[in-house]
Amino acid sequence: MALAAISVLSMVLATLWLIVNNRLWERTTDTYRPRARLYNTATVCTVVFSAVVLYVGLFLAVLVAAMTVIDETFLSSQLGFQAGLNNYLNLAWLATSMGIFAGALGSSADSHDDVLRATYGYRERLRRRAAQSSQGGEMSESH
Secondary structure (H helix, E strand, O other): OHHHHHHHHHHHHHHHHHHHHOOOOOOOOOOOHHHHHHHHHHHHHHHHHHHHHHHHHHHHHHHHHHHHHOOHHHHHHHHOOOOOHHHHHHHHHHHHHHHHHHHHHHHHHOOHHHHHHHHOOHHHHHHHHHHHHHOOOOOOOOO
């Protein structure tokens, strides 16, 4: 139960961090309200779906790596009882939850332009650039 809570918490924190840190949330002051709601819903769904896919892939990779690298007798000696598949699953589960959030924090190193290119299509970037220039803002996508 605790691992499930840690997993959910890591996914929520990673999703929030990715959206807030990369300025993906549309404010209604910048965008027409129904359009902003649509954009924000699409953003949350996309980021959550991506995080879930990444979580599953990372879990499988960590599980295979743990079962390959950590000998069962060594794990048993460290735990103080006979280790089995369940222990490897718990280890991979915890490591994946920590890795997902660490990866979200590590994404802070990406530039805002890189995130916009990965998130929005070419036409949407043009619309945003035009909207910024009509408001007297900069012509670039970076803030």
